[in-house]
Amino acid sequence: MEVRNATRTVLLDQDNQVAVINVHKHGYYKIPGGGVESGEELIDAARREAKEESGCDSEIVAELGRIETDILGWNMYDISDGFIARVVGEKGATEYEDWEKERGFDIEWHDSLDEAIQLIETNQVSDPNATKLQARDLEFLKRARNYLGNQK
Numbered sequence: 001m002e003v004r005n006a007t008r009t010v011l012l013d014q015d016n017q018v019a020v021i022n023v024h025k026h027g028y029y030k031i032p033g034g035g036v037e038s039g040e041e042l043i044d045a046a047r048r049e050a051k052e053e054s055g056c057d058s059e060i061v062a063e064l065g066r067i068e069t070d071i072l073g074w075n076m077y078d079i080s081d082g083f084i085a086r087v088v089g090e091k092g093a094t095e096y097e098d099w100e101k102e103r104g105f106d107i108e109w110h111d112s113l114d115e116a117i118q119l120i121e122t123n124q125v126s127d128p129n130a131t132k133l134q135a136r137d138l139e140f141l142k143r144a145r146n147y148l149g150n151q152k
Helices: 042-054 098-102 113-122 128-150
Strands: 002-012 018-023 028-030 033-035 057-071 076-088 105-110
Touching: 002 042, 002 057, 002 128, 018 042, 018 113, 028 128, 033 042, 042 057, 042 076, 042 105, 057 128, 076 128, 105 113, 113 128
Parallel strands: 002 076
Antiparallel strands: 002 018, 002 033, 018 028, 018 105, 057 076
């Protein structure tokens, strides 16, 4: 089984819109994130992945902890560290890898954390492996909502 160290970023723009990626081929939603490269710091990986998948530079503002997910059907054990980040500057073009393009990755900006959470909570996914990934990212969105709500 492949152990995969990754980051996930709840990315908010200046209007508090939330970046969510629609993975059309598998019918699930995720937040920006991906693998940590050898020797890369977690915060650097989070910023890099957010840039690639959203087209935005960002500043990390908080950590959301770690979620470990066993995805048996894909022979993967995912260890994801979550972050909250704010967009810095203008939104740019995404930089999806070929496999992400093949799966139909598409960035969407939702008006609030509540809207993004509701979208994912009501989305039905047929692939149980994709369901686990979507549930992982839903948990990070809920942690971000809780964190930001406590900052007021």
